Amino acid sequence: MTESIVNSKPFQWTARFLARFGLSGKGLVIAVPTLWLLVFFLIPFIVVLKISFAEAMIARPPYSKLVQGTESGFALNFSFLSYQYLVEDGLYLAAYGSSLRIAFFSTIFALLVGYPMAYFIARSSGRWRNILLMLVIMPFWTSFLLRVYAWIGILKGNGYINNLLMSIGIINEPLVMMQTDFAVYIGIVYTYLPFMILPLYANLVKLDGSLLEASSDLGARPFTTFLTVTLPLSLPGMLAGCMLVFIPVVGEFVIPALLGGPDTNMIGRVLWDEFFRNRDWPTASAVAIIMLLVLVLPIMLLQKAQDGQNRSETL
Amino acid sequence: MTKRFRFLPIATFLGFAFLYIPIIVLVVFSFNKSKLVTVWGGFSTHWYGELLQDPQILGAAWISLRIAFISASLALVLGTLAAFVLTRLGRFWFKPMLSGMTAAPLVMPEVITGLSLLLLFVAMESMFGWPAGRGFTTIVIAHTTFCLAYVAVVVQSRLSDIDESIEEAARDLGAKPVRVFFDITLPTIAPALMSGWLLSFTLSLDDLVIASFVSGPGASTLPMVIFSKVRLGVSPEINALASLMIGVVALGVGLAAWQLLKSPRTKPVE
Numbered sequence A: 001m002t003e004s005i006v007n008s009k010p011f012q013w014t015a016r017f018l019a020r021f022g023l024s025g026k027g028l029v030i031a032v033p034t035l036w037l038l039v040f041f042l043i044p045f046i047v048v049l050k051i052s053f054a055e056a057m058i059a060r061p062p063y064s065k066l067v068q069g070t071e072s073g074f075a076l077n078f079s080f081l082s083y084q085y086l087v088e089d090g091l092y093l094a095a096y097g098s099s100l101r102i103a104f105f106s107t108i109f110a111l112l113v114g115y116p117m118a119y120f121i122a123r124s125s126g127r128w129r130n131i132l133l134m135l136v137i138m139p140f141w142t143s144f145l146l147r148v149y150a151w152i153g154i155l156k157g158n159g160y161i162n163n164l165l166m167s168i169g170i171i172n173e174p175l176v177m178m179q180t181d182f183a184v185y186i187g188i189v190y191t192y193l194p195f196m197i198l199p200l201y202a203n204l205v206k207l208d209g210s211l212l213e214a215s216s217d218l219g220a221r222p223f224t225t226f227l228t229v230t231l232p233l234s235l236p237g238m239l240a241g242c243m244l245v246f247i248p249v250v251g252e253f254v255i256p257a258l259l260g261g262p263d264t265n266m267i268g269r270v271l272w273d274e275f276f277r278n279r280d281w282p283t284a285s286a287v288a289i290i291m292l293l294v295l296v297l298p299i300m301l302l303q304k305a306q307d308g309q310n311r312s313e314t315l
Numbered sequence B: 001m002t003k004r005f006r007f008l009p010i011a012t013f014l015g016f017a018f019l020y021i022p023i024i025v026l027v028v029f030s031f032n033k034s035k036l037v038t039v040w041g042g043f044s045t046h047w048y049g050e051l052l053q054d055p056q057i058l059g060a061a062w063i064s065l066r067i068a069f070i071s072a073s074l075a076l077v078l079g080t081l082a083a084f085v086l087t088r089l090g091r092f093w094f095k096p097m098l099s100g101m102t103a104a105p106l107v108m109p110e111v112i113t114g115l116s117l118l119l120l121f122v123a124m125e126s127m128f129g130w131p132a133g134r135g136f137t138t139i140v141i142a143h144t145t146f147c148l149a150y151v152a153v154v155v156q157s158r159l160s161d162i163d164e165s166i167e168e169a170a171r172d173l174g175a176k177p178v179r180v181f182f183d184i185t186l187p188t189i190a191p192a193l194m195s196g197w198l199l200s201f202t203l204s205l206d207d208l209v210i211a212s213f214v215s216g217p218g219a220s221t222l223p224m225v226i227f228s229k230v231r232l233g234v235s236p237e238i239n240a241l242a243s244l245m246i247g248v249v250a251l252g253v254g255l256a257a258w259q260l261l262k263s264p265r266t267k268p269v270e
Helices: A002-007 A009-020 A025-052 A081-088 A090-123 A126-141 A146-153 A160-168 A183-203 A207-217 A222-233 A235-251 A256-260 A267-276 A281-314 B002-029 B047-053 B055-088 B095-107 B110-128 B135-159 B164-172 B177-188 B190-206 B207-212 B224-232 B237-263
Strands: A067-070 A073-076
Touching: A025 A281, A025 B055, A025 B110, A025 B135, A025 B177, A073 A183, A073 B237, A081 A090, A081 A267, A081 A281, A090 A126, A090 A183, A090 A235, A090 B110, A126 A160, A126 A183, A126 A256, A126 B002, A126 B190, A126 B237, A146 A160, A146 A183, A146 B002, A146 B237, A183 A235, A183 A256, A183 B002, A222 A235, A235 A281, A235 B095, A256 A267, A256 A281, A267 A281, A267 B110, A267 B207, A281 B110, A281 B177, B002 B237, B047 B135, B047 B237, B055 B095, B055 B135, B055 B224, B095 B135, B110 B177, B110 B207, B110 B224, B135 B190, B135 B207, B164 B177, B177 B190, B190 B224, B207 B224, B224 B237
Parallel strands: none
Antiparallel strands: A067 A073
C-alpha cells in the first residue's frame, strides 16, 4: 500500500514541487515540528516578555504599545512599572516565597512516600511488578481536577474524616482541614506522587544486584548497604523525580484554588487573579517572566538528571 | 534483611491506599441517595440520571471530546515527526533547541503556557486578523502544543529502544526513506503511537488552566464547567460524572493490563 502512495503521481509531483524550493523530504520533516514549536511555544514567551514592559490601560488589548509613532519618528516606551510594582508590593514577593516553600516541602514529602514504593516495585518480580506499575500509572489517566475534587469531600468540616472521627467519639468538634496549607500539601503530594515514583523506579530497576550482594558479603548491614550503595546510585532518579514535582508545583493553580484558604498565596493563583480579575496583563506577564527566571535553575537540574539517567543507560 | 522487607511492603501498601482511597470513596458516594454528599442515605443511581439530563455538562463534554480528538490526532503527527527527527536524522545546528522545545512543555507551569499562548493569539489577531476571536480553534492549537511533547517523549523512548538494523537492511535493499518509515518504522512503534494518542486525548480532556486562558465565549470545556461547579462546593452530580470517567479509564487500563499479562514477552509501554 505504501508503495502505491510513494509511486503515485500526486506524491511525486509534490516531492518535485518542494524540491524546486530546496526542500527535500528530510528538510520538510524537520521543518514541520520545528516551525510549530517555534510559533506556538517559543515566540509566545517573547510576546510575554514584550508585554511585561508595557503599561496596563483600558483598551483592547489592555496594554500600551511599546513602539509608538510620533511626529519625529518612533518612540520606545519601555516601562518597568510592572516589575517595580512586583518588588514594592509585598504580596508578590510573599507569594513567590510561599510557592517555593510549599513546592520544596511537598517535593520532600513526595520523595519520602514515593521512594519506598519505587524501591519495592523495582525489587518485586515480573508479574507483580507490572501490576504495581500499572497501579502507579493509572491515576495519570484519571482526571487531575476530579482527583483534587475528591479531597474536598474527605477533608471538609462535615466531610468523611470528620464524620468518621465524630461518630467514633474521638473528637467532638470537627477538625479544620479544608482551606488550610495542610490540605494543599495533601493535594499536591497526592496528585504528583506518580511523577516521583516513575523516574525513581526507572533508576532503581537498573540497579545491579551484584553490588548489593558484594556489599552484604563484605559485612555491611542492609541499612548500611542502602545508605552507601543504593542511595548514591539512585541520585539521578531522585533528582529527576524531585524536579518533575517541584517545577510544576511552583506554578500550581488548581490545588491552592480548590483546597487552599484565602491566605494560601501561591504565585500561580496570583497570576490567575491578576489576569482574570484585575485584567492587568502587563503585571501578569511580569509575574510569569519572574516565575520563569526562578525556574531556570530547576529546569537545568532536570536536564542534567535526565542526561545522567541516559548516560547510565548506555554504560 | 527481614526488618527492611517488612517495612517496604507496608509503606508501599499505605502509599497505594493513599492513592486509591479518595477515588474509591468518590465512586461509592456517587451512588448515594442523599443530596448531602458526605452522608450515606441509601443506594441510588439518581445522580447519574440528573447528570445525563444536564444540558450544560453534556454540551461541555461534547466540546471537550471533539477538542481532545482533534488535538490528540494533530499532536500524534507532530510529536511523532519531532521524535523521528530527534532520534533518526542525525545532527543539525538547531537540534539542541528543538530537543529543548519538545521537552520543555512537559514541565512548564500551566499558567505560564496558558498566558503566553493567549498573548500570542491576541498579538496575532491584531497583526494578521487570525485567529479571529478565541474559542474552539485556539484551544485545539494550545492542546496540540503541549500534547505534542508527551507524544514525542513516548515515541522517542520507543524509537531508541528498537533495533535500527532492520531499517538499515531495508535501506540497503533499496527502499526509499519514506517507504522505510511507513513499512518498517511505523508498524514497530505502533503501540507507542497508540499510547501517545490516548495520553494526549486524556490530557486534553482534563486540562483546565490552559483552556481557561485561551478560550472565548461559547467554548466552555468540561473541566471549566466542573471547576465552576466545584468552586461552589461538592455536588453528587460531579461525583457521578467523576465515577463515569474513572470507570472508562479503569476499563481501558484493565484491558491493556490483560493484554500485557497475556503476552509476557512484549515490553510494557508507558
